Amino acid sequence: MYNKIKSLEEIEKVLKKHKKKGEKVVQCHGVFDLLHPGHIRHFKEAKKKGDKLVVSITPDKFVNKGPGRPAFNEKLRLESIAALSSVDYVVMNNSKDAINAIKSIKPDFYVKGKEYKDAKRDVTGKIVDEELEVKANGGQIYFTDDIVFSSSSLINKYVEPISEEAKGFIEKLKVQYSIEQILEKIKKLSSLKVLIIGDAIIDEYQYVDLLGQSAKGQHLVASCKDSETFLGGSLIIANHISEFSDNVTLLTNLGKNCRHLDFIDKNLNEKVKLSSVFNGTHSTLHKKRYVLKDGKHLSKLFETYSSNEDLLDQNNIEKVKTFIKKEANNFDLVLVCDFGNGFLNAELKSEISQVNSFLAVNSQVNSGNRGFNVITQYDRADFISLNGPEIRLAAHDKESSLEEVTKKIALQMKCNNVGVTLGVRGSYCFSSSDNISEIVPAFATNIVDRVGAGDSFFSLAALCMAKGYSSVFSSFIGSIAAAIDVNIIGNKEHIKKEGFLKFLVRMFK
Numbered sequence: 001m002y003n004k005i006k007s008l009e010e011i012e013k014v015l016k017k018h019k020k021k022g023e024k025v026v027q028c029h030g031v032f033d034l035l036h037p038g039h040i041r042h043f044k045e046a047k048k049k050g051d052k053l054v055v056s057i058t059p060d061k062f063v064n065k066g067p068g069r070p071a072f073n074e075k076l077r078l079e080s081i082a083a084l085s086s087v088d089y090v091v092m093n094n095s096k097d098a099i100n101a102i103k104s105i106k107p108d109f110y111v112k113g114k115e116y117k118d119a120k121r122d123v124t125g126k127i128v129d130e131e132l133e134v135k136a137n138g139g140q141i142y143f144t145d146d147i148v149f150s151s152s153s154l155i156n157k158y159v160e161p162i163s164e165e166a167k168g169f170i171e172k173l174k175v176q177y178s179i180e181q182i183l184e185k186i187k188k189l190s191s192l193k194v195l196i197i198g199d200a201i202i203d204e205y206q207y208v209d210l211l212g213q214s215a216k217g218q219h220l221v222a223s224c225k226d227s228e229t230f231l232g233g234s235l236i237i238a239n240h241i242s243e244f245s246d247n248v249t250l251l252t253n254l255g256k257n258c259r260h261l262d263f264i265d266k267n268l269n270e271k272v273k274l275s276s277v278f279n280g281t282h283s284t285l286h287k288k289r290y291v292l293k294d295g296k297h298l299s300k301l302f303e304t305y306s307s308n309e310d311l312l313d314q315n316n317i318e319k320v321k322t323f324i325k326k327e328a329n330n331f332d333l334v335l336v337c338d339f340g341n342g343f344l345n346a347e348l349k350s351e352i353s354q355v356n357s358f359l360a361v362n363s364q365v366n367s368g369n370r371g372f373n374v375i376t377q378y379d380r381a382d383f384i385s386l387n388g389p390e391i392r393l394a395a396h397d398k399e400s401s402l403e404e405v406t407k408k409i410a411l412q413m414k415c416n417n418v419g420v421t422l423g424v425r426g427s428y429c430f431s432s433s434d435n436i437s438e439i440v441p442a443f444a445t446n447i448v449d450r451v452g453a454g455d456s457f458f459s460l461a462a463l464c465m466a467k468g469y470s471s472v473f474s475s476f477i478g479s480i481a482a483a484i485d486v487n488i489i490g491n492k493e494h495i496k497k498e499g500f501l502k503f504l505v506r507m508f509k
Contacts, residue, residue, distance in 0.1 A: 008092075011091050015105060023051035024051050026047060027056060027109070028042065029055070030058065032081060042111070043084060046086075053087050054088065054105050057092060058093055059074050108139050111141075117143045162443060162445060165439075183504070186244065190245055193247040196335050200232075200253060202230075202264075203491050204289070206289065207291050220301070231268065234252045235252070235264060237455050239269045240455070245463065249331070250272050256280045257283065277319050277320055278316075285341050287305055288306075289490075317348065324355065335360045338361065338364065338373060339369075339373075340369030358383070358466040359381050360462035361375060363375040365390045384419070388423075402420065417433070419457070427482075443483040449486065454482070456485040458478065463477075
């Protein structure tokens with residue numbers, strides 16, 4: 001069995017010998033996360049097209065189907081496929097798509113299941129590129145026509161089941177929308193012209209090992225190991241949005257002499273038009289977290305802010321006001337991510353409240369603003385996204401039901417639609433215009449890091465609301481983004497559209 005498992009370099013040499021003998025090579029490619037009867041029949045059918053069947057599989061790090069995938073690691077997947085008599089060789093690919101594997105294997109026939117025959121149904125769009133590469137190497141593509149099983153469906157049901165609440169919600173959603181209709185709705189978000197306004201933040205994780213209590217005091221001592229730096233605040237939100245919208249502008253503040261300017265330029269999506277005001281006395285806000293890392297689990301020990309003061313002088317305030325007055329109404333969506341770290345003051349919040357475009361606002365309460373940065377500092381909004389404590393703090397109400405508190409804020413803010421994130425409980429969706437008061441369950445089955453989950457929820461939910469989609473549908477799309485985000489360390493990656501769509505398809509299997 002183990003003699004069947006080859007690297008890409010090895011398989012090229014092996015296949016040259018077979019081809020010299022006039023033998024035909026057939027290739028199948030995929031994740032093959034849970035080997036099932038559909039795969040076995042697919043391989044048997046493929047083998048009929050030639051003499052040697054090579055199966056290439058996607059490595060764990062490139063399996064982009066959302067949290068918890070692959071359910072079985074690459075070593076187990078290699079061994080399982082190699083155990084099949086119809087398979088001659090199994091190869092671990094070295095990239096996220098099949099192109100490299102096709103170039104190495106140069107199959108006479110590249111075999112896919114009938115579900116790939118209609119290229120429009122392939123959310124990755126890769127089947128077209130794969131067919132072109134196969135033909136460029138002298139081969140042809142062939143589609144099997146047999147029963148189709150879904151690994152995702154089987155894993156959802158038997159290996160890593162989502163909660164009963166999440167299952168029930170998906171079943172109810174299926175009555176309203178097919179997966180094709182949902183994918184089409186996501187596609188249509190690309191036409192939105194979006195202006196993002198908010199604090200720019202540089203996030204750093206300093207990973208440490210605890211050494212214990214100091215011998216000369218009561219404090220803990222840690223040994224610094226490696227560190228990682230990420231885009232944060234409005235910068236990461238701009239990256240989230242730019243995956244789904246083709247026209248994104250970011251209005252923010254940066255330090256004139258900030259040492260991270262090259263880092264920002266390199267990591268901000270090239271589609272984002274950056275409109276910055278530069279502060280001459282403060283650097284771009286830098287948040288540094290000291291983190292104990294145990295495998296995939298993180299424990300945050302301490303956090304520092306590089307600054308906690310008003311970042312704009314009056315000259316810069318006027319520049320921002322002028323931009324908002326002249327430009328904001330030219331956008332379909334004005335998305336305000338107010339982290340309360342010195343960029344948006346009362347004067348700017350008043351100006352933002354006057355825009356006529358669809359206005360979505362997230363006003364965060366954190367240790368840097370000590371609870372003073374509440375949503376009611378804005379005069380109005382079309383969509384508000386907050387977490388539970390934030391909306392209660394804005395309402396000065398700890399005891400009333402969440403529905404009562406949300407209604408109070410919605411009325412005060414003249415806002416018809418409110419989303420309240422509730423962590424593992426999901427999100428609360430309120431719409432006075434649609435008479436909706438509903439909990440949308442959480443779809444995450446594993447949590448690595450909660451940092452940024454609320455931002456990703458807000459980003460996708462606001463896009464959907466601005467497009468005119470229902471509040472429940474918008475909250476569902478936001479919840480899918482959050483489920484992906486909690487499996488990412490900090491803001492190491494933004495929400496990628498391809499992985500997002502794959503996760504959606506997987507949930508509907």
